[in-house]
Amino acid sequence: MKKNHNGKLKIIPLGGLEQIGMNITAFEYEDSIVVVDCGLSFPENDMLGIDLVIPDVTYLKENIEKVKGFVITHGHEDHIGALPYVLKEINVPIYATKLTVGLIDNKLKEHNLLRTTKRKVIKHGQSINLGCFRIEFIKTNHSIQDASALAIYSPAGTVIHTGDFKVDYTPVFGDAIDLQRFAEIGKKGVLALMCDSTNAERKGFTMSERTVGKTFDNIFSEHRNNRIIIATFASNVDRVQQIINSAYKYGRKVAIEGRSMVNVIGTAAELGYLRIPDKTLVEIDQIKNYPDDKVVLITTGSQGESMAALSRMAANIHKKVTIKPNDTIIFSSNPIPGNEKAVSKVINELSRKGADVIFQDVHVSGHACQEEIKLIYSLVKPKYAIPVHGEYRHLKAQAGIAKDLGIPKENIFILSSGDVLELNEQEPARVTGKVRTGSILVDGLGVGDVGNIVLRDRQHLAEDGIMIVVLTLEKHSGNLLAGPDIVSRGFVYVRESEDLMDEARIVVEDAIDVCLDKHITDWGKIKNIIKDSLGDFLWKRTKRNPMILPIIMEA
Numbered sequence: 169m170k171k172n173h174n175g176k177l178k179i180i181p182l183g184g185l186e187q188i189g190m191n192i193t194a195f196e197y198e199d200s201i202v203v204v205d206c207g208l209s210f211p212e213n214d215m216l217g218i219d220l221v222i223p224d225v226t227y228l229k230e231n232i233e234k235v236k237g238f239v240i241t242h243g244h245e246d247h248i249g250a251l252p253y254v255l256k257e258i259n260v261p262i263y264a265t266k267l268t269v270g271l272i273d274n275k276l277k278e279h280n281l282l283r284t285t286k287r288k289v290i291k292h293g294q295s296i297n298l299g300c301f302r303i304e305f306i307k308t309n310h311s312i313q314d315a316s317a318l319a320i321y322s323p324a325g326t327v328i329h330t331g332d333f334k335v336d337y338t339p340v341f342g343d344a345i346d347l348q349r350f351a352e353i354g355k356k357g358v359l360a361l362m363c364d365s366t367n368a369e370r371k372g373f374t375m376s377e378r379t380v381g382k383t384f385d386n387i388f389s390e391h392r393n394n395r396i397i398i399a400t401f402a403s404n405v406d407r408v409q410q411i412i413n414s415a416y417k418y419g420r421k422v423a424i425e426g427r428s429m430v431n432v433i434g435t436a437a438e439l440g441y442l443r444i445p446d447k448t449l450v451e452i453d454q455i456k457n458y459p460d461d462k463v464v465l466i467t468t469g470s471q472g473e474s475m476a477a478l479s480r481m482a483a484n485i486h487k488k489v490t491i492k493p494n495d496t497i498i499f500s501s502n503p504i505p506g507n508e509k510a511v512s513k514v515i516n517e518l519s520r521k522g523a524d525v526i527f528q529d530v531h532v533s534g535h536a537c538q539e540e541i542k543l544i545y546s547l548v549k550p551k552y553a554i555p556v557h558g559e560y561r562h563l564k565a566q567a568g569i570a571k572d573l574g575i576p577k578e579n580i581f582i583l584s585s586g587d588v589l590e591l592n593e594q595e596p597a598r599v600t601g602k603v604r605t606g607s608i609l610v611d612g613l614g615v616g617d618v619g620n621i622v623l624r625d626r627q628h629l630a631e632d633g634i635m636i637v638v639l640t641l642e643k644h645s646g647n648l649l650a651g652p653d654i655v656s657r658g659f660v661y662v663r664e665s666e667d668l669m670d671e672a673r674i675v676v677e678d679a680i681d682v683c684l685d686k687h688i689t690d691w692g693k694i695k696n697i698i699k700d701s702l703g704d705f706l707w708k709r710t711k712r713n714p715m716i717l718p719i720i721m722e723a
Contacts, residue, residue: 176590177324179360179554182605183207183223185585186560188366188504189246190607192223193329193556197322200299201234203260204318204329205241208249209607213506216626217611218618222250224606228258236298240264241331242315243271244403252279253608253615261286263296265305267314267405270435292316292346307346309336311377311534312403313441317350324592325359328548332364332557334374334533335540340381340406341441347547354548359591361550365558366535368565373539375532380500381410383530388418391496394524395460396420397489399470399478400500402428404534405436407500408466412444415464421450425489426468426477452488460494470501472510479510482517493522500530505559538569545573552597553580554589625715633658634715635706637676637698640723647684649723652676652698659714668709675705691720 177197184191189209195202211218228235237260240248248268252275262272262285269289276282290296292307304319310332320327328350337344367374388396400407408429415422422444424430436442455463469478478497480486491497497518503511515525536544545553553575555566563582570580581589581597586605591597608616609623639651654672679701683694695718702716 174592174594175324176592177322177327177359179327179362179583179589179591180227180603181556181583181585181587182225182227182603183209183585183607184246184557185563185583188558190221190223190250191247191557192225192250193362194228195301195320195322195327196231196234197300197324199234200236200301201228201231202236202298202301202303202320203228203238204320205247205331206238206249206251206254207244207246208610209246211609214627215609215623216630218609218623219612220249220610221607222253222610222615224604224608225254225258227603227605228254232258234299235260236301237261237263239296239298239303239318240268240272241318241329242310242312243268244312244332247332248272248275252276252281253610255281255285259284261288263288263290263298263303265290265292265314265316267312267436267439267441270439271403271432274431274435293349306349307343308333309339309345309377309534310334311401311406313341313405313436319353325551326353326357327360327362328353328358328550329362329556330364330536330544332366332535333540333544334536335543336374336376336378338376338378340377340409347543350544350547354550358548358550359593360552360554360597361545361548362554362556363541363544363566364535365541365555365562365566367533367537368541368555368558368562368569370533370537371539372537374535374537377406377410377532380407380530380532381413384410384414384498385417387496387498387526387530388414388420391524392418393461394494394496395463395465395492396496396498397465397467397478397481397491397523398498398500399467400531401470402426402432402468404500405432405441408433408436409442411464411466411500412442412448416445416448420462420464421455421458422448422464422466423450423452423455424466425452429466429468429477455489460492465489469514470499470511471504471507472512472514474510479514482514482521491518491521491523495521495523497523497525498530499525499527502531502533541566541569542573545570545575550575551579551593552591555580555582628713628715629658632712632714633660634717635659635672635702637702637716637718638721639676639680639718640721643722648677648680652680656714659712660710671709672702672705675701694718694720 180194182192191205191207193204209221295304302321306317318329467477469476553570555563567580586602588601609618611618636655638653640649698718
């Protein structure tokens, strides 16, 4: 690749900074754009009724002729989840490793996009040329198989993007992270390192995934007479492999519950990332045919999600599994920030049913702690540090690590989504502008049709309810023919508040009389007068502000 000494490489994060989730970054050099990852995030508590949140890709749409492809680091939702929505507008090829492509294919199938989307499976160590970029996939370890770091070679210099990673010298499946390759690229000179910051506040090293297998073994040997139910992330194939190993060792059958769990395990087994001994897996309907000490159930719901399998079991609304007093239930995950309350509620409900709940020492993170981050910096020796993947405090913690390792403060960039960072070897890097970014809300089949105004209305309805005032006016004279009838939902229980409703009706009648006396015939004005007078009355009487909808009909 020819070095071009004057050109600038632009790095534009379109999401994924300021939060865990919705990772998507554009790399642009002259007439080429390569997009790394395309993830979703889950709705905040105040986003009522929203299912998913995806990034605003207006910038890519405006530059569609430059976009060469999506390069995906690994198969987690916060890196692949938005693809089916974004591909409908930006149909370019996808490049990823085998398991990642398998998981993306599941999504494309659901959205009927398999035929129209080009996918290419890349092996670790392979490179692809996209426009004036060359991108090399480097083997890393993470809590899902086939994770990659990317070396992005551009005429302005080389950028290494670690993806989500940890350093695991004894992985459950496959090889350890290719530290040698990081060092080789580092020797040749690296312009910038974009490194995972999720655990940048945690000291030391992340434990090997294999340590969880030993813990499972101990739990299985201590609870030989109990039925065992384990909740974990569907995507953690290695974790599932270790549960299956322990189950096989102790002569137990394994059943799998939860749609995402069934999907991922099916794909992983098919592609050879899971080794399941013959006759170990049974259908969930069959577990009743085996004694409790001969079954293990692997399920979704380790984050307390209300509709996930474990939560339904805890709430007694699961069709096929009822929690019994002798069950041992293992939470093999840590609560994601914000989910602590939901998880603790499920643990309490399970404990109340007499189950023994274990949630200590049965999880290790998939992200690098401080010592591993230092190791990558020391091998790569980047000129610039750009912390990625995390909330602001995580990015700041990594900026601190980079500074301790001798990277000058002015060479460390904590970016915000939308910032355009321009860099090359010659001139100092700087943020030169901002592009449009944001969150697009997905509700059912509607993408982006629920915005701030609709959300504000939903919050208003949720907090104070609604009152609908229906009346009929005569066409020419404007006299009141019928009504006003008042219907209320979520405001007060009408049967116990008849006095209040009667008074409200009188207030509305008075307001209409005022309009007629003043010969106001404009419906908009009449509606506003009704709203104002009823709103004032209800606030005085109840200190509540329901949404008021006057409906006027003409006869």
